[in-house]
Amino acid sequence: MRNDPKNLVVVGQGAAGLAAALAAAQAGLGAVKVTLVDKAAEDEAGGNTRWSPSYMRMAAVDRVEPSFVHDMLAATQYRGDETYFARLAREAPATCQWIAAQGVEFIQPTYYLAKGPPRIQPLGGGPAVVKQLVLAAKKAKVEFRYGCAARAIVRTGDRITGLDVEQGGKHETLAADAIILCSGGFEGDGAKMREHFGDGAEVMRLISPGGKFNTGDGIAMAMTLGASGSGDWNGMHAEPVDARSNNSAPVVLVYPYGIVVDKNGKRFFDEGGGLVHETWEWFARDMQFKTQDRVAFAILDSRLLAIDGYQRAIRSEVPPVGADTLNELAALIGVDVGGLAETVAVYNAACTGDPAKFDATRCDGLKAAGKLNPPKSNWARAISQPPFLAYPLVGAVAYTFGGLATDERARVLREDRAIPGLYAAGEITGHFYATAPNAVSVLRAFVFGRIAGLEAVSFLRAGQG
Numbered sequence: 001m002r003n004d005p006k007n008l009v010v011v012g013q014g015a016a017g018l019a020a021a022l023a024a025a026q027a028g029l030g031a032v033k034v035t036l037v038d039k040a041a042e043d044e045a046g047g048n049t050r051w052s053p054s055y056m057r058m059a060a061v062d063r064v065e066p067s068f069v070h071d072m073l074a075a076t077q078y079r080g081d082e083t084y085f086a087r088l089a090r091e092a093p094a095t096c097q098w099i100a101a102q103g104v105e106f107i108q109p110t111y112y113l114a115k116g117p118p119r120i121q122p123l124g125g126g127p128a129v130v131k132q133l134v135l136a137a138k139k140a141k142v143e144f145r146y147g148c149a150a151r152a153i154v155r156t157g158d159r160i161t162g163l164d165v166e167q168g169g170k171h172e173t174l175a176a177d178a179i180i181l182c183s184g185g186f187e188g189d190g191a192k193m194r195e196h197f198g199d200g201a202e203v204m205r206l207i208s209p210g211g212k213f214n215t216g217d218g219i220a221m222a223m224t225l226g227a228s229g230s231g232d233w234n235g236m237h238a239e240p241v242d243a244r245s246n247n248s249a250p251v252v253l254v255y256p257y258g259i260v261v262d263k264n265g266k267r268f269f270d271e272g273g274g275l276v277h278e279t280w281e282w283f284a285r286d287m288q289f290k291t292q293d294r295v296a297f298a299i300l301d302s303r304l305l306a307i308d309g310y311q312r313a314i315r316s317e318v319p320p321v322g323a324d325t326l327n328e329l330a331a332l333i334g335v336d337v338g339g340l341a342e343t344v345a346v347y348n349a350a351c352t353g354d355p356a357k358f359d360a361t362r363c364d365g366l367k368a369a370g371k372l373n374p375p376k377s378n379w380a381r382a383i384s385q386p387p388f389l390a391y392p393l394v395g396a397v398a399y400t401f402g403g404l405a406t407d408e409r410a411r412v413l414r415e416d417r418a419i420p421g422l423y424a425a426g427e428i429t430g431h432f433y434a435t436a437p438n439a440v441s442v443l444r445a446f447v448f449g450r451i452a453g454l455e456a457v458s459f460l461r462a463g464q465g
């Protein structure tokens with residue numbers, strides 16, 4: 001094999017693709033030539049990973065919580081593949097330690113405001129980890145090609161023999177004995193978004209610029225070979241962001257501590273229905289698909305400013321709109337003045353609990369009384385202390401759930417059988433249903449990217465490619 005290096009092509013330079021390429025190059029020891037292609041130019045490559053803080057759901061670098069697999073299955077409403085999540089839990093510590101060994105430091109971050117599962121984070125977040133892994137991969141002799149879009153998988157009989165790519169308007173076929181697809185979901189393709197989520201999805205804002213390259217190309221290429229789908233095709237991870245900001249991911253996650261209204265000044269969901277990471281997806285989707293002009297307004301009062309560390313939950317650079325009266329506020333943000341006044345009056349009257357019990361960091365049980373509709377299940381304090389504050393919000397998509405079926409060895413499946421030489425990892429794979437398990441997308445991209453890299457090398461060493 002040493003005289004005849006096999007060719008492995010990895011598609012996509014996010015967490016999954018970098019882990020795959022690096023693991024393969026390190027394990028291949030020159031017997032496998034690894035090429036990584038990314039559709040984006042070098043300074044834009046890195047997909048969503050590059051824009052993500054990359055919180056990872058681990059108790060520490062060397063362990064996950066004992067309830068990890070159960071929590072994953074619960075998040076998928078028990079539709080997820082237990083074998084897949086069990087492998088994720090088993091491999092996560094070794095994978096994180098391997099990433100650390102490439103020069104990435106992990107810290108235990110302070111999260112937004114609400115507490116949740118424990119998380120670790122690469123120091124410097126996604127940009128730092130992408131930069132470091134690119135350096136490590138270059139050192140391991142991975143060849144990078146930017147502005148190079150994968151278009152089709154070439155096969156001879158049942159064997160993969162190449163990858164059609166397009167670069168600078170020119171098409172060519174790269175020799176490939178195995179391929180690892182890590183090209184993300186389909187959030188960047190308006191037509192596919194509309195096909196799966198319905199009217200209005202095609203204009204949904206991307207939470208970060210990285211998502212625009214993830215147009216479902218890898219999913220389509222593998223499905224042409226008969227690959228099966230998996231995950232929730234009506235599922236996406238979305239969050240509320242400041243409608244006025246042009247920054248990446250300007251999330252505003254203080255809405256549970258006030259109310260949210262539409263342009264008519266009416267509430268439309270339970271803002272306190274759970275910790276913020278338990279409600280943000282549905283809130284963002286409701287805004288996008290159910291509210292007039294696809295916009296809503298978080299309404300708060302000056303008590304927001306007294307919440308310890310409240311700034312951590314606001315990543316917009318634009319200050320809130322402020323006014324001394326609610327009527328003035330409504331006029332400033334273009335919300336029906338009478339509608340907002342009535343909503344706040346009804347809401348305030350239902351806030352009969354003891355405000356001293358308010359605790360922003362957990363579900364505090366301070367719920368609105370009576371038949372407030374929709375209810376407010378936690379953090380129900382009257383909005384009464386000027387200045388009154390408002391954030392105009394829209395929903396923004398981070399990534400989609402529907403993708404390729406893969407097994408716990410990162411092999412792409414066609415009706416439960418592996419397609420020889422074809423692997424996939426990260427967002428491109430299905431596995432998520434209903435709601436995104438918090439802080440798992442980057443972790444699983446790294447874990448299954450590395451597994452894919454190692455599996456592809458074993459496949460090629462065994463002379464199967």
Ligand SMILES: Cc1cc2nc3c(=O)[nH]c(=O)nc-3n(C[C@H](O)[C@H](O)[C@H](O)COP(=O)(O)OP(=O)(O)OC[C@H]3O[C@@H](n4cnc5c(N)ncnc54)[C@H](O)[C@@H]3O)c2cc1C
Pocket residue numbers: 011012013014015016017037038039040045046047048049050051052053054055056148149150151182183184185207208210211213214215216217218248249398399425426427428438439440441442443445
């Ligand atoms: C703002 C933001 C915050 C987030 N925060 C977190 C968090 O804290 N924790 C967490 O777990 N997850 C988080 N996520 C989600 C997470 O970052 C992503 O789901 C994950 O990084 C995806 O990794 P990936 O390698 O699968 O894909 P990506 O990182 O998206 O990489 C895909 C790559 O494929 C390339 N590509 C696409 N099509 C082609 C093609 N045809 N040919 C060649 N290349 C192609 C793209 O250019 C891109 O570089 C966040 C996402 C965003 C946007």
